[in-house]
Amino acid sequence: MVSDSYDSQRTSVLVVDDDKKLCRLIKDYLEPLGYDIVTANTGKDGLQTALSGNFDAVILDIMMPEMDGLEVLRRLRATSNVPVLMLTGLGEESDRIVGLEMGADDYLPKTFSTRELLARLRAVIRRSRITAAKTNPAGASHEEAPVVVGDLRIEPSSRSATLGEVLLSLTAVEFDLLLALARAPGRVKSREQLLLEVADRDFEAFDRSIDVHISSIRRKLGDDAKSPRWVQTVRSVGYRLVKPEPEAQG
Numbered sequence: 001m002v003s004d005s006y007d008s009q010r011t012s013v014l015v016v017d018d019d020k021k022l023c024r025l026i027k028d029y030l031e032p033l034g035y036d037i038v039t040a041n042t043g044k045d046g047l048q049t050a051l052s053g054n055f056d057a058v059i060l061d062i063m064m065p066e067m068d069g070l071e072v073l074r075r076l077r078a079t080s081n082v083p084v085l086m087l088t089g090l091g092e093e094s095d096r097i098v099g100l101e102m103g104a105d106d107y108l109p110k111t112f113s114t115r116e117l118l119a120r121l122r123a124v125i126r127r128s129r130i131t132a133a134k135t136n137p138a139g140a141s142h143e144e145a146p147v148v149v150g151d152l153r154i155e156p157s158s159r160s161a162t163l164g165e166v167l168l169s170l171t172a173v174e175f176d177l178l179l180a181l182a183r184a185p186g187r188v189k190s191r192e193q194l195l196l197e198v199a200d201r202d203f204e205a206f207d208r209s210i211d212v213h214i215s216s217i218r219r220k221l222g223d224d225a226k227s228p229r230w231v232q233t234v235r236s237v238g239y240r241l242v243k244p245e246p247e248a249q250g
Contacts, residue, residue, distance in 0.1 A: 011125060012036045014053065016046030016072065017061035017087065022110075026059065029114045030121075043067030050076055057083040057125050059117075060104075062095050070099060077103040081172070083124035087112075100212040103171050107209065127172055127198075147182045150244030152221075152230070154179050163221060173198060174217050177210070181231065181241040190238035214239055 013035050015023050023039040030037055038053065040046035043064045050058055050072075058076070062069035073084060086099045086107040096107045105124040108117060144156035154161045159175055161168045170178065176198040181189060189197075191210045198210075214231060217223075223230045232242050 010034060010036050011056045012038070012054065013057050013059060013121070014046065014050055014055045015039045015059045016041075016043065016050070016064075016069070017059070018042065018064045019061070026117070030118070033118065043069065043072045047072045047075055050082065051080065055082055056128070057085060057121060059085045059087060059121070061087045061110075062099065063089060070095065070102065073099060073102050073104060081128075083128045083172075085120055085124055097212050100209060101216055105171070105173055127176065147179060149182050149185045149241060152182065154182050168220050170217070170220065171213075173213050174220070177213055178217055178241075181239060185241045186243040188234045188238050188240045192238075194238065210239075 011034060013030065015026050015037060017023050017039075018041050020039075020041060023041065027037040027039060038049060038055070040049050044067050046058075046060065047067065060069045060072060064072075069086060073086070076082070076084070083105045084103070086096065086104045087110055088096045088099075088107050089110050099107060105127070106120050108120055147154040147156065151164045152161065153163075154175075156179060159172075161170060161175060161178060177194060180194060180197045194210050214233075215225070218225060218228070218231050221230045225233065228242060230242055232240050234240060
């Protein structure tokens with residue numbers, strides 16, 4: 001039996017999809033790799049199960065009858081930060097973007113390969129565990145120094161960010177993205193670099209997830225994409241955090 005190399009503990013995953021055949025495929029693939037898989041075939045049952053269980057991640061289909069995946073995600077995010085990997089069909093890019101904006105950690109087209117599923121699932125779970133360890137740093141050997149850029153202050157150890165006196169409400173991915181940019185203010189980071197640093201997976205030919213997360217970060221910073229004070233788009237390259245202009249003297 002092959003075990004999950006990055007952590008010896010059993011990993012509990014909820015799969016919510018009305019396609020029972022797909023649920024079985026995911027279950028049969030992941031269970032020999034050290035995952036405990038629970039399935040639900042309706043949005044209502046999936047939400048109830050997610051809220052009553054202690055899962056390391058949820059794989060959530062968007063298109064389901066009665067209660068779709070986006071509504072499940074909205075209700076789940078009201079009380080839970082469990083990592084959510086959205087499953088999307090072809091031509092559902094708008095739903096995919098909405099899902100990311102609502103707090104999904106990543107998405108995967110339903111044409112996925114099992115290898116891609118495993119890579120993305122591992123990445124969202126690993127990121128969640130790192131976040132949990134940093135927000136509850138029992139036995140931590142040291143605390144990382146705050147990263148300060150102008151009025152923006154990011155505390156890596158507590159995983160909190162403030163703009164002036166305002167605490168920013170960021171998802172785990174948004175926090176990691178903002179921190180990656182803030183650690184290199186004025187320097188352009190490509191989407192490929194950001195995906196590898198933050199999502200811990202390879203770049204795809206057309207991956208909108210970084211763009212969507214950046215858009216959400218801008219909104220929370222009160223930034224304007226056309227005249228950015230904080231996050232600037234460098235066309236065909238990537239993004240950079242703008243260094244604040246020094247205040248004029250006298």
